[in-house]
Amino acid sequence: MLRIGLTGGIGSGKSLVAKILETKHIPVFYSDDEAKSIVNTNVKVKSEIIALLGPEAYTETGYNRNYVAQRVFQSPEELAKLNQIIHPAVRQAFDQFVVSSKVPYVFNEAAILFETGAYKTFDFMVLVCSPEKLRLERLLNRDKTSTEEIKLRMEKQWSDDEKRPLADFVIENNEKDSLLEQIDDLLKKIQISLQ
Secondary structure (H helix, E strand, O other): OEEEEEEEOOOOOHHHHHHHHHHOOOOEEEHHHHHHHHHHHOHHHHHHHHHHHOHHHEEOOEEOHHHHHHHHHOOHHHHHHHHHHHHHHHHHHHHHHHHHOOOOEEEEEOOOOOOOOHHHHOOEEEEEEOOHHHHHHHHHHHHOOOHHHHHHHHHOOOOHHHHHHHOOEEEEOOOOOOHHHHHHHHHHHHHHHHO
């Protein structure tokens, strides 16, 4: 079974591409959603996060995303340690997803597959690219946050130019080229690789 990574910068539209794939009955594992679940349900992960960031990392209602984000985005060391706690648990969940999916290939949608080196574990990498101006507009509408905060988050990720040489396929989400045609073309190429 092929494992295919699906990635792109924040606001690039990788989730939209993933949803289109699902309409074609292709299994998609959402790493970010899984991570959000794991930090609240995995006892080992929770205790390691509290040991790293203190009891403020959780409130009565669960994981304190705002507190954690403020802490780790000011400290690359703490961010790296947090990722070392969460990413292995997410990878384990993906492995279980692969085993339970009885199909020729699955996609794993995740934001930082290149940055973490996880891209090396996939058979193919699909990169969704989008102009920064469009990404900013989408994120301002979606997240109701400031331009400065979005740019800060973008700076934590590699640029499209850094990712392109490592991608096997690139989907341009630029509001000019048809996403559906590009996805159909991608799926044809994947089918050919299976023969």
